[in-house]
Amino acid sequence: MPPTLSSFIPALVLFAPALLWVVGLTPAGLANSRPRLMARMNIGAAWLAFASALAAALAQLFDTAHSWTLFSLPLPGDIGAFSIGTYVNSVTVIMLLLVSFVGAIVSRYARNYLDGDPNQGRFHKWLTLTLASILTLIVSGNLLMFSLAWIATSLCLHQLLMFYRERPTAVLSAHKKFIASRIGDASLLSAIFLIGSTLHTLEFDEIFARMAALEGTLPAGLQAASLLIVVSAALKSAQFPLHGWLIQVMEAPTPVSALLHAGIVNAGAFLVIRMSPIMSHSGTAMALLAIIGLVTLTLASLVMLTQTSIKVSLAWSTTAQMGFMLLECGLGLYSLAMLHLVAHSLYKAHSFLASGSGVDAFRAPVIRYESKGFQFGQLTLALSIAGAMTLGVGAAFGVTWQQQPALIAAGTIVAIAVSQLMLQAATLLGNAAALLRALGLSAVVSIAYFILHALFDHALHGSVLPLRDAASSFQSVLVPLTIAAFVGLLLMQQFIKAARSDLRDRLYLHLYNGLYIDVYITRLLQRVWPAPLQSAQSQGA
Template sequence: MNPSLATPLAAPLHLLLAAMFAGVPITWLVTAFFCQKGDDYRQARARFLSLAGGIAAMIFSLGAILLLSLHGPTTLYAPGIFAEVFSVRIDAVSVAMTTLVSFVGLVVLRFSHSYLMGDARQADFLRFLMQTLAAVSVVVMAGNVILLVAGWISMSLSLHRLLVFYPDRPRAQLAAHKKFIIARGSDLALALAVGLMVAATGSTDIALIASAAQDSADVFSAAPALLLVLAALLKSAQFPTHGWIAEVMEAPTPVSALLHAGIVNAGGFLIIRFADVIASSGVALYALLLVGGMTALFGSLVMLTQRSVKGALAYSTVAQMGFMLLQCGLGAFSSAMLHIIAHSLYKAHAFLSSGSMVDVARGNGFPSKAAPVRPALILLSLFIAGGIFAIWSTVVGITIATKPAIVGLGAILVFGAMHLVIQSSRGQGSALVLFRASSTAAVVAGLYFTLQALAVLVFEGSVPEAGKLDAVQFALMMLMLGTFGAVTVLQWYLPSARSNARWQAFWVHLSNGFYVNQLFNQFIALPRVSGEANR
């Protein structure tokens, strides 16, 4: 054992906080065990126990933040012969993720109490939900690869029970079956990657595996990194295996919230946890860039055409997961961690409040007709957004020479700022409106750079620092930026062509995801059910 990776916990307070942190998944499992269906008393007891367990897990997670600030990163090992199997990694990544999982889990549990009130199987649902939360907690805090794989598989199997909670919904059953098949491919890829890494290093300890990758890039071949990428892509609903995440919407809303706010992020977490191994393989980084970027573009376009709130949120998740993996492909792992946290909090809120978002989603079908955007307005918005970006990047000291990945990701922010300025000023010549839109863009840009700097500071030492890009990465980044820019321009001009027959046909094909999901269903020989949606 490398002493630098496992500093002894001598102080009693440190030992107590570490034991509490390690007890997070145990808390979920113990409370789940006592949630049994039955009469009203048992149902009420299940609600009380689940809430108490969620609060306890949240407190234990917050205690780990104090431990990390007092002691620094370490690995907590089980005593004796169990040390090789049961260990907990305590660093910025595991503490942040465990706290996030505990918070989202507590919110989803509380929502489930009212959502399933009166359902005879509410206690069963709460039990399955807490078992899933326990498995997710094991994955994000595991200190060795054996425990991580066990948690990874358990997480998928526990989620499956939630997805098929209503057995009388054939489309939900079919979607869950499809997800089950894809998840087994992810499990196999991860198991093979783990086997290769253990064989190369002779250790099952995640910190030691990362240290070996840091010491020498020749320790691993490209195979384990590519297998890790494959496991992450399959878990994160990436193109072309994305269809299941839009088809599981018949599961209870709390399941959708947990899935989109937590479990689907597991792929990104896997890449971040083994970032040193991934960074040692250029091919793995290129694969993340290509697939993640393509999925981000695809999901963003299809999202715009969805008629239902949940459908739009599902393809939003597909796009966001693609963008997160694109960040990993650029080596911006701290940015990807920030993305996971922000996306989880937003998506949990979005799903749990989806019933009140109907008014936001009015306008479905074809986009409303609008006048074409004047070229002068495009140039003005580019000048404003580019100026804001240049000012903030100078303030925080980020340049394309030192942080090309952060600058590249920030360029996408420029497109967003341009879109905000144009949409606010479209059809209006008011200088006040333009000023408000520009001010909002400036605040958003400032928040972006501030959070990026904070993420680098918080996760320093836990993930590799974003450095220079090689020629292939830089070329792929520029290709992605050009494509994102083209899509942004497309959003401005296509609504004005609403009456064009070709545009209407394109809109229909796009709303069905160009039928990629149907082709994938045929590839895995998945049967159809009556009334199955094209999407």
């Protein structure tokens, strides 16, 4: 790549958050006095950030990584230096494009949504600062700069979650998020200190080069750092058992929910993918990450089926998808996790912004049919076809169980879901032609799944470090466990949808309440930080 273009890319990626920082630093009083101007400035800066990200992606074209440092300050203790700069690789440009695009759409939607609100200008100010923080996080070339952007994202988001301070539930959920985030921040900063103490650098490019050349076992400091990264990622992505805050922040304005679920909550998976050169060496950390993700997605997928509020159901869906994403990371499927991240962000942003239309669609007349109860034969057929189809399609792409069992397992999960849905549709139509069409569509989805994975795997080549042999031994246990968990989840879902029984009704009630896990967390929080509900009650009195 020509030297001029190499220096042009860092300037482009740094321009995206820099412009948003300039707009977001507008004083709150001035923003509220000129709300329409503040909204236009927010939207304009967001679209310019997306244009900058698009230009950087075209210039990068998934080429080699580029790092650029604007300012550097050595730190004591030989742990490296704090620097302001960028690190650009395929992961950077994909995330930059995704978040800047979602941010621009949400900003445009928020202009109409908040129109007439007395604090509209303040909302756009904090929305701009939140976008600036997450984009800074993405382009950071230094671990300490990364951590500061990580903390700033949480603090700016907190102002958006507290937008309606008169609502007790909004305050309580924001405080839950605040505490979980501070624990995650402490874990990340501790991990950064351990990494700097061991490798004597905080620059991403130098860390990745040294980890790629590492032979033998992982040093104890980096082993502990990888476990702390798992804790930080799990808390950021609302994983079990501290997942309740994500469900309750629905009191915030809808644009906040869209940005949170489509962008910020994905930061946990982004952290793991970004730190893959260290994570891939630690079998213990990867196993812990996979187990946390598997437990979370199992719980959230079942609870989601019982919810009656569209936004709450979407929130449980996000928790489940984040669990699935971290499970993919834990199994070493970084390319698949990145594909999942992009698809989920676009889908969830649309789902939240269109949630009002979803209510109208739910009220519309639909064709009703009576459930035929638990259909074990249909389920067995779906599982058999899905397994055979995935193995066949995977073999055509050169993927075998011996070489990539985790990828085969992920493909089987997708095929099971699609086959089951298609077979249900075919059963309703009740003819062989519909069944063949359903199976054909399932095959198309399976093929597309492996094609997209191959494309993302090619795009991320050199930007992530695959699992090393020392970290792959746990897959012989986790992969079958993952498949068994999804089969069990499918059986439970069928049981919940089947004809009523006392056992089913009791299970439905407990799942509707999230198995009361968040109730105990809330009680504990009220002992530690009881102010929100007390202040709300006094205001009501």
